[in-house]
Amino acid sequence: MDDVGQQEDGGDESALSPPTVKSQARTVTIDQFIVYSATFQVPTFYFSAHQSDGSTLGLRDIEALRLLNAHSRPNSEMNSYAITPIASPFPLLSQGDHPTLGTPCWYFHPCETSTAVQEILNDIGEMDWVGEDGLARWMGAWFSVLSSAVDLRM
Amino acid sequence: MPIIQFAPFSSLINPTFWHTLTQLKIDVLKLSSDSVPITGSYTYGKTVVDRESGKEIALGSNLGLSGESFDAAHTASPHSVTVKGTLKNFNTIEEFKSSDKAALFNALADELWSSDFPEDGNKFLVLTFADLKKYKYYYWCAFPAFVVKPSWEIGEGGWESVGSGGSFGEEDLRTIASREEPNAPFFLVRRNAGGKIETTPLIASAYPGFFTDVPEKDRYVAFIDPSSLPQNPGWPLRNLLTYLVRHSAPYTSTAASPAATSPKPPSFKIISWRDTDVPSEDGGKGWKSLLGRVYLPAAPDLGKTSTEVEKVVRWNAIGWERDGKGKMSPRLADLGGMMDPRRLADQAVDLNLKLMRWRILPALDLERVSRTKCLLLGAGTLGCYVARVLMGWGIRKITLLDSSRVSFSNPVRQPLFEFEDCLEGGKPKAECAAERLTKIFPGVDAQGITLSIPMPGHPIPANEAIVNKTKADVAKLEALIEEHDVVFLLMDSRESRWLPTLIGAAKNKLVLNAALGFDTYLVMRHGGHTPSISTSTSSSEEAAGEKKKLGCYFCNDIVAPADSLSDRTLDQMCTVTRPGLASIAAASAVELMVSTIQHPLGIEAPAPPVEIATGKQSSLDSGDTSHESVLGIVPHQIRGFLAQWRNMIIKGDAYSRCTGCSDIVINEYRSKGFEMLLRAFNESKYLEELTGLDRLYEEGEKALGDVDWIEEEGSGEDF
Numbered sequence: 001m002d003d004v005g006q007q008e009d010g011g012d013e014s015a016l017s018p019p020t021v022k023s024q025a026r027t028v029t030i031d032q033f034i035v036y037s038a039t040f041q042v043p044t045f046y047f048s049a050h051q052s053d054g055s056t057l058g059l060r061d062i063e064a065l066r067l068l069n070a071h072s073r074p075n076s077e078m079n080s081y082a083i084t085p086i087a088s089p090f091p092l093l094s095q096g097d098h099p100t101l102g103t104p105c106w107y108f109h110p111c112e113t114s115t116a117v118q119e120i121l122n123d124i125g126e127m128d129w130v131g132e133d134g135l136a137r138w139m140g141a142w143f144s145v146l147s148s149a150v151d152l153r154m
Numbered sequence: 155m156p157i158i159q160f161a162p163f164s165s166l167i168n169p170t171f172w173h174t175l176t177q178l179k180i181d182v183l184k185l186s187s188d189s190v191p192i193t194g195s196y197t198y199g200k201t202v203v204d205r206e207s208g209k210e211i212a213l214g215s216n217l218g219l220s221g222e223s224f225d226a227a228h229t230a231s232p233h234s235v236t237v238k239g240t241l242k243n244f245n246t247i248e249e250f251k252s253s254d255k256a257a258l259f260n261a262l263a264d265e266l267w268s269s270d271f272p273e274d275g276n277k278f279l280v281l282t283f284a285d286l287k288k289y290k291y292y293y294w295c296a297f298p299a300f301v302v303k304p305s306w307e308i309g310e311g312g313w314e315s316v317g318s319g320g321s322f323g324e325e326d327l328r329t330i331a332s333r334e335e336p337n338a339p340f341f342l343v344r345r346n347a348g349g350k351i352e353t354t355p356l357i358a359s360a361y362p363g364f365f366t367d368v369p370e371k372d373r374y375v376a377f378i379d380p381s382s383l384p385q386n387p388g389w390p391l392r393n394l395l396t397y398l399v400r401h402s403a404p405y406t407s408t409a410a411s412p413a414a415t416s417p418k419p420p421s422f423k424i425i426s427w428r429d430t431d432v433p434s435e436d437g438g439k440g441w442k443s444l445l446g447r448v449y450l451p452a453a454p455d456l457g458k459t460s461t462e463v464e465k466v467v468r469w470n471a472i473g474w475e476r477d478g479k480g481k482m483s484p485r486l487a488d489l490g491g492m493m494d495p496r497r498l499a500d501q502a503v504d505l506n507l508k509l510m511r512w513r514i515l516p517a518l519d520l521e522r523v524s525r526t527k528c529l530l531l532g533a534g535t536l537g538c539y540v541a542r543v544l545m546g547w548g549i550r551k552i553t554l555l556d557s558s559r560v561s562f563s564n565p566v567r568q569p570l571f572e573f574e575d576c577l578e579g580g581k582p583k584a585e586c587a588a589e590r591l592t593k594i595f596p597g598v599d600a601q602g603i604t605l606s607i608p609m610p611g612h613p614i615p616a617n618e619a620i621v622n623k624t625k626a627d628v629a630k631l632e633a634l635i636e637e638h639d640v641v642f643l644l645m646d647s648r649e650s651r652w653l654p655t656l657i658g659a660a661k662n663k664l665v666l667n668a669a670l671g672f673d674t675y676l677v678m679r680h681g682g683h684t685p686s687i688s689t690s691t692s693s694s695e696e697a698a699g700e701k702k703k704l705g706c707y708f709c710n711d712i713v714a715p716a717d718s719l720s721d722r723t724l725d726q727m728c729t730v731t732r733p734g735l736a737s738i739a740a741a742s743a744v745e746l747m748v749s750t751i752q753h754p755l756g757i758e759a760p761a762p763p764v765e766i767a768t769g770k771q772s773s774l775d776s777g778d779t780s781h782e783s784v785l786g787i788v789p790h791q792i793r794g795f796l797a798q799w800r801n802m803i804i805k806g807d808a809y810s811r812c813t814g815c816s817d818i819v820i821n822e823y824r825s826k827g828f829e830m831l832l833r834a835f836n837e838s839k840y841l842e843e844l845t846g847l848d849r850l851y852e853e854g855e856k857a858l859g860d861v862d863w864i865e866e867e868g869s870g871e872d873f
Binding site: 012013014015016017027029048050051052053054055056057058059060063068070089090092093094095103104153 | 161162169170173205301306488489491505508511514
């Protein structure tokens with residue numbers, strides 16, 4: 001596959017040569033979404049990962065990314081909320097289409113979300129949080145549940 | 155001063171780009187390879203900090219393509235530049251390969267050269283071929299940039315931060331950051347007479363008018379830079395510079411031939427703009443944008459001028475994207491993983507198993523299970539259920555062996571068969587079952603082999619042809635057992651299990667045995683024969699506590715397996731059992747196999763101690779869990795009694811005179827091979843004599859005779 005015309009690529013001293021550009025690690029783009037589940041009435045975490053050529057990553061590649069904390073979190077590990085160890089197991093990873101975009105994604109099934117978040121709120125000792133403040137705290141707890149399963153880098 | 159090396163664009167494609175192209179091809183383009191206008195986008199160069207090394211890594215200078223590239227009405231996201239391009243999709247790989255790429259490239263370069271719009275300098279080309287059957291997409295992007303000789307150089311001091319150089323104050327930079335039309339790829343910056351910074355997007359006719367009466371030191375040309383490398387500006391700068399040169403006196407196309415004068419070589423103050431927001435750090439340190447003086451060391455070589463028109467022939471252009479290995483070659487995107495149904499099925503099954511490990515049992519070694527190769531002797535009720543459960547565990551290699559055909563009573567009890575399979579005499583069970591497994595899950599490697607297993611007590615006729623056929627069958631069975639890791643004995647007779655038991659013991663393969671009564675069942679694993687562990691035969695060694703090997707199906711026999719199949723009543727022949735029993739026994743056999751495999755000692759896993767097996771003690775209390783795998787205890791034998799809804803966990807030691815697995819028979823088999831087997835099939839007393847079982851009866855009788863029975867009169871109350 002050659003002959004692309006004036007392609008004296010070796011001769012163009014003004015282009016940064018490929019090896020330097022290539023020494024950057026392989027780029028994987030991870031799109032992350034938070035979608036409200038009308039059925040379970042909780043936020044749900046969706047994500048998809050693809051390479052620079054547009055091909056999606058399969059399950060094994062996603063494991064290799066260490067995006068998912070599946071291996072490093074046995075059930076009995078303590079977390080920063082030192083009152084009780086995290087009892088919630090790794091969430092139910094599923095495949096499905098993004099509800100609005102329609103693109104294939106991975107997501108954590110929301111059936112256990114409410115319970116898991118409630119556990120954390122109970123641990124903290126839920127005060128009289130109302131209104132927006134209460135919702136913000138709920139979301140904070142939601143993020144901490146999520147971060148036990150996903151490396152969010154926040 | 156150093157030559158500038160511009161960072162080329164790298165394409166960054168979103169899967170939606172391929173989906174939309176596929177739809178477009180199917181619905182609109184069909185076989186047309188007309189050019190399709192598309193857009194791409196790039197954004198400010200970014201760096202990330204590597205969490206492990208702490209180093210800053212520059213992310214690629216990316217031109218992004220997505221499904222929205224095909225949507226003319228799509229508006230750009232904030233902080234990104236939209237660029238126009240062309241896509242040409244070929245219908246066959248041959249057309250893709252043989253297309254005149256030079257011509258296509260040059261046509262685009264000509265278009266760029268003759269355009270008055272500076273933003274056209276970013277136009278790109280994508281050639282594609284979509285293989286919709288294999289879900290593979292070949293593509294090649296080109297980002298034409300004009301080459302000038304001599305090459306552009308960077309002035310003394312190189313590229314310096316706009317915040318620290320002294321050219322701009324904090325307020326100046328904020329003015330630039332909050333300019334109107336922040337998505338314009340190129341813009342001009344000047345310091346006006348009052349000392350204030352002013353900007354305008356670089357559109358046709360803005361340059362050089364914007365700089366009228368502005369001293370040279372206060373003129374800057376800026377561009378949104380997709381590159382984040384400290385010394386390498388992005389690709390868009392190349393064509394921007396070309397535009398600037400061609401529109402600067404004395405190089406403008408309407409000027410007289412440059413050779414007539416000695417013009418000053420072009421020099422520009424270029425701002426590589428890389429800030430999306432005003433940085434939070436004070437003191438000018440947070441700004442990422444750079445400033446540098448870009449110039450040519452000598453007047454550009456403009457190539458030949460046409461004598462007819464004083465117009466300069468266009469400069470050479472380069473810009474085909476290199477592939478992943480740095481070669482001048484197209485790229486391939488394989489979307490099979492998300493579009494090929496077989497791969498989707500494979501992935502879904504894999505995910506399901508992994509969740510078991512992630513959610514409940516991290517120590518489970520799934521790989522070990524899935525790569526276990528299983529040979530199922532018998533494709534009847536037990537065989538069908540075993541095969542199903544094996545697939546549930548993700549096992550990929552399943553071989554079934556059976557000698558009969560599907561009959562009308564089979565489908566209701568044997569879940570791999572259907573009514574149609576019974577017609578016309580019935581399909582061969584083994585092949586039919588294997589085919590059905592593949593229909594259930596294409597990712598399984600299922601094979602069916604029709605073969606009759608020779609048995610002791612069923613003599614082989616003395617016909618040479620038949621003897622040779624039997625010999626070949628035995629060899630085939632030996633080869634099959636050798637190739638697999640686990641053998642399941644799922645036949646409907648006792649004696650047919652003898653030969654595979656012996657071969658399995660000789661080859662130290664894990665043998666799982668399941669047998670059904672009317673409402674009782676037996677599931678067991680045969681003991682291992684790993685050479686390093688020897689059998690002890692004397693009772694004194696046993697008393698010393700040395701580990702005894704576990705027995706096989708025949709270890710408790712005092713007679714050799716014989717013909718149990720002739721002269722049976724109908725119910726004995728058809729092994730009538732309670733229908734639920736087969737699936738219970740079969741599933742238990744598979745789970746016992748998996749539990750054995752999970753044990754660190756595998757085939758040599760010890761049976762659980764009696765107290766634990768009988769439930770008198772839990773292993774947590776004893777503190778010793780060496781007999782357990784992550785899935786729990788690994789029994790030797792399980793006997794189930796459906797009428798009482800009860801299981802018994804039993805251990806049976808290996809018997810030194812066993813016709814199936816004792817050293818005597820194994821050694822004889824190893825040294826004499828088929829000759830020994832033939833005698834076992836033909837001579838009813840052979841195995842008993844070989845192992846000494848025949849003498850056992852005599853010894854028993856003799857021992858009984860030796861005992862002095864004390865016969866006393868009276869009530870016998872003294873004891």
